[in-house]
Amino acid sequence: MSAFWWDSFEHKRKTHWVSWEKLCLAKDQGGLGFKDIQSFNQALLAKQAWRLLQNPNCLFARFFKSRYFDGEDFLEAEIGARPSYAWRSIIHGRELLLKGLRKEVGNGNSLRAWAVGQADHGPRTPLMKHFSVNLSLKVKDLIDFDSRRWNRELLDDLFYPVDVEIIIKKNPVVNMEDFWVWLHSKSGEYSVKTGYWLAFRDNKSDLIRNATSQPSLNGLKEKVWSILAAPKIKLFLWRALCAALPLWAISGVPTPEFGFGRSAIFANMQFLFELQKNFLVPAQIRRLWPWVLWRLWKNRNKLCYEGTQFCPAKSFENIKEDAHEWSIAQSQINSTETHSIGHNASGSVPCDVPVSSPWQPPPPGWVKCNIGAAWSGKKCLAGSAWVLRNEHGVVLLHSRRALCDVTNRSEAILKSVIWAIECLHSHKMSRVLFAFEPGDLLSAFNRPNAWPSFRYQVSELLHFLGKIVVWNVLEEKIPANRGASLIAQSVVKEDRVQSYVASGHPRWLHHLFEEERIGSVVSSSTLP
Numbered sequence: 449m450s451a452f453w454w455d456s457f458e459h460k461r462k463t464h465w466v467s468w469e470k471l472c473l474a475k476d477q478g479g480l481g482f483k484d485i486q487s488f489n490q491a492l493l494a495k496q497a498w499r500l501l502q503n504p505n506c507l508f509a510r511f512f513k514s515r516y517f518d519g520e521d522f523l524e525a526e527i528g529a530r531p532s533y534a535w536r537s538i539i540h541g542r543e544l545l546l547k548g549l550r551k552e553v554g555n556g557n558s559l560r561a562w563a564v565g566q567a568d569h570g571p572r573t574p575l576m577k578h579f580s581v582n583l584s585l586k587v588k589d590l591i592d593f594d595s596r597r598w599n600r601e602l603l604d605d606l607f608y609p610v611d612v613e614i615i616i617k618k619n620p621v622v623n624m625e626d627f628w629v630w631l632h633s634k635s636g637e638y639s640v641k642t643g644y645w646l647a648f649r650d651n652k653s654d655l656i657r658n659a660t661s662q663p664s665l666n667g668l669k670e671k672v673w674s675i676l677a678a679p680k681i682k683l684f685l686w687r688a689l690c691a692a693l694p695l696w697a698i699s700g701v702p703t704p705e706f707g708f709g710r711s712a713i714f715a716n717m718q719f720l721f722e723l724q725k726n727f728l729v730p731a732q733i734r735r736l737w738p739w740v741l742w743r744l745w746k747n748r749n750k751l752c753y754e755g756t757q758f759c760p761a762k763s764f765e766n767i768k769e770d771a772h773e774w775s776i777a778q779s780q781i782n783s784t785e786t787h788s789i790g791h792n793a794s795g796s797v798p799c800d801v802p803v804s805s806p807w808q809p810p811p812p813g814w815v816k817c818n819i820g821a822a823w824s825g826k827k828c829l830a831g832s833a834w835v836l837r838n839e840h841g842v843v844l845l846h847s848r849r850a851l852c853d854v855t856n857r858s859e860a861i862l863k864s865v866i867w868a869i870e871c872l873h874s875h876k877m878s879r880v881l882f883a884f885e886p887g888d889l890l891s892a893f894n895r896p897n898a899w900p901s902f903r904y905q906v907s908e909l910l911h912f913l914g915k916i917v918v919w920n921v922l923e924e925k926i927p928a929n930r931g932a933s934l935i936a937q938s939v940v941k942e943d944r945v946q947s948y949v950a951s952g953h954p955r956w957l958h959h960l961f962e963e964e965r966i967g968s969v970v971s972s973s974t975l976p
Contacts, residue, residue, distance in 0.1 A: 465692030491643035493541025556588030636901030820932030830860035831939025841965035883924035
């Protein structure tokens with residue numbers, strides 16, 4: 449792999465200026481982000497181990513279970529006396545998987561309360577408040593299944609307050625068995641990307657520690673990838689900062705008197721990066737410096753190896769021409785992408801005008817509930833709102849509420865949706881489309897198996913949706929959900945914390961809701 453990167457011709461070896469291990473470092477650590485084959489291999493194998501763990505009834509899992517771990521748990525299965533190459537590979541992947549797994553509380557049947565890192569979601573056992581405890585106590589004995597929450601009275605009796613606070617941060621998912629989640633992804637689903645990150649971090653810990661130790665040039669190297677220039681020029685600048693160019697200044701040979709030392713390269717590069725932020729310098733000059741360095745490097749090589757000399761004025765004209773051609777090419781690419789997104793079927797929308805998603809009415813006999821949520825981390829306050837409209841786009845009801853002590857946006861969205869469902873249930877609504885903006889909660893609701901970390905949220909939604917006779921959950925684009933979002937934002941931005949429910953729409957948003965109503969009527973009439 450290293451030879452493929454550095455050598456220009458077959459059977460002709462060239463100098464490898466940077467080791468392959470350093471090339472595999474992330475860009476913010478001074479590398480190029482190439483994959484370390486050993487770590488990537490293990491991450492891929494861990495994906496197969498995850499399949500065995502999550503889908504025990506599939507043919508793939510049943511075959512290996514019958515051969516190697518019949519009657520026992522996959523995570524505790526041994527490699528055996530005569531393992532196949534496939535089984536040895538899966539066991540190798542399982543070693544990585546075990547480093548990032550955690551068992552979450554479902555109904556608590558398989559978890560013991562005093563086991564390491566289970567009841568308190570940490571690396572230690574909860575502190576024992578009493579001298580004598582029941583070591584066989586299971587987590588299910590700590591759950592109040594009627595309220596679907598922890599038994600707070602029992603927790604206070606068994607654990608110290610610090611552990612109780614840790615435990616109640618995550619509620620049990622009482623309608624399912626205890627389940628595994630992958631700690632290094634937001635969804636809880638194992639991915640090769642996060643698996644590779646963990647494997648490389650563990651396998652190359654010394655390399656990463658040396659690469660990130662201070663003082664470091666990683667900050668300069670990372671800035672290279674954000675400049676506006678061709679990829680070959682970015683790579684050239686990265687090589688210059690990595691001492692990967694055959695120059696006198698980085699050769700180790702003493703520099704001549706009054707010559708530039710090795711540190712001059714980095715000082716000059718820092719000056720050029722700062723130049724990009726200096727708005728007193730014309731934009732054309734600020735954008736040209738990468739191309740200037742590239743042309744100087746090319747001219748220097750031709751002078752050294754071919755004896756070709758160049759006119760400075762002609763070289764500068766070539767620099768401006770190269771930069772201009774590249775800029776035009778990028779503009780055409782961006783214009784094409786915008787055109788493909790922004791141009792409608794009739795050709796009436798120009799490519800530089802974004803196409804909004806108009807609000808769509810529900811089918812006849814249904815009502816549509818748009819839900820908005822806003823959250824302020826500084827105030828620990830969330831604003832919730834819902835707007836109920838009929839098939840003609842007429843607002844029947846709307847409501848607003850302030851939620852205190854909300855710690856994150858996901859919690860704000862979940863509480864807002866549950867509150868909206870309860871409100872419509874109390875208003876005896878039977879055929880409802882619930883629509884809110886795309887996000888983690890909606891993704892988890894549509895694909896629960898791919899989002900194990902959100903199983904509690906999904907189970908709560910399904911529990912409350914069960915109170916509605918007929919329902920459906922839809923994704924609503926941000927432009928089409930503006931009304932509900934603006935009402936919710938009024939809580940956190942304008943401190944309108946008074947909760948209410950009212951008929952019709954708010955007066956201060958009359959123009960918006962009327963525009964959406966008329967637009968929905970027009971779009972419905974144009975449908976075939």
